[in-house]
Amino acid sequence: MFQSRQRIILELLKKYKYLRISKMAEILHYSTSTVRRDLIALEQQNLVQRVNGGALLIESKFTEAPVDIKKRIHLDEKRHIGALASNLINKNQSIFIDGSSTTFNLCQFLDPSLNLTLYTTNIDTAGYLIRNYSNFSVTIFGGELYDFEAGGNQTIVQLQQHVFDIAFLSCRGLDKKFGITDRLEKEAILKRTLENHAKKIVLLIDDSKFDEVLNFKDLSLSMVDVVVTNKKPSNEYLNLFRSKHIKVMF
Template identity: 35%
Template sequence: MFGIERRRKIMEQLTQDRKVYVAELSKKFNVTEETVRRDLEKLEQENLLQRSYGGAVLNVGTSEDLSFIKRTSIHHADKELIAQKAESLINDGDTLMVDASTTCLALLRHLKTRNDLTIITNSILLVNEFVNSSFTVISSGGTLRSRSYALTGPAATGILEKYYVDLALISCKGLDRSRGIMESNEPESLIKQTMIRQAKKTILLVDHSKFDKTAFTKTCDFTLIDYIVTNQEPSAEWLDFFNQELIKIIY
């Protein structure tokens, strides 16, 4: 087993158990304890865990997978501002793939006056909220993650792959200039990857708290993002970076 695969499995176990032990991992992977310690050191350098005597504990910030209800109450005013800023990017007749994030839901609430929009989504809340709207709404189906009301898994990605759309609307849990765009869990990250592939352009909606933040799993590189809409001006370093990546930043 390659080191990168071993470290991925270590993070999977950490996400589930919140702690791991060097001796147990050594036996599990049939490697020396020193090899395990080096793996933990590399993961700690990436701010994914904190080493402790005999093992490591999960860095809560990287694994935080808040419920949809709790996320709705966080940065509410910022999300409303992002939605207002992003409105102009959506035109009558557009076809959209939309993730299950609270920020994307806020944007769709601002688009009720748009005509002939087609919405393809993995969010059961979005489907429910717009059941009587003028939108044409297509649900991805799939396995429900109850914390986020998101449909995931092979059934969901299989449906998404049948469509090609104008825009993908997504959010994320963290952005880092070297690590890319990150999510707190792999099932929803895979959904967002599929949406990006099926769209002509991708719009990332993200509030200021997500900048310079590491999350559990990488969704994509910045090269796949066309627009980023946020609630306040990013730092000069970020603005230079977006300029280099040819990303249009709106704030």
């Protein structure tokens, strides 16, 4: 029965490419917890990738979720988060924006009058900033490219030469026990490095990523100054954030 369900899930993902867990549960008439367990098993076999409350079919263990798909998932929520986060930025600040689709949505809400100095590791993010904010200074860090983003040792060495006023980061999962996690080791290393290179760290995360745990530990939650999300977190998370003196915006 277990393997039969997994085969059905794979067939669904072949047809739709991406589905939310809630939609799979509705189609298959299973509980969301059952679907989630099946997806975990399929991800361990490198057959699917869990992402943002759903899953994608992948061709091999090296395949990352396509950029255009990630940008469309939870778009309204990400825009809401981006608009809120933009209120944290002041004039003449140096800002690091990571390569996630969530932080990408911050870019459209920047105030052109603020005279910002912007840094990123993502080609799409840098291109958007250059096209839309000709008065801003925009720097993209180099390194090994993956999914339109630079990472690896070269990127870390360059990043370590800077101290940013604010670093805007996202992640693939946030869990009360395991904290902030990501799928790729290079993503996690970059974010851990930023612990010592940003005066303020702001975590942008939509509600689908709560209670998700991925393979690699990011920076410590205690290093985060502000969490920006799209709706009020549970009381358990609010108490966790309060205990670590983290401001929450939603």
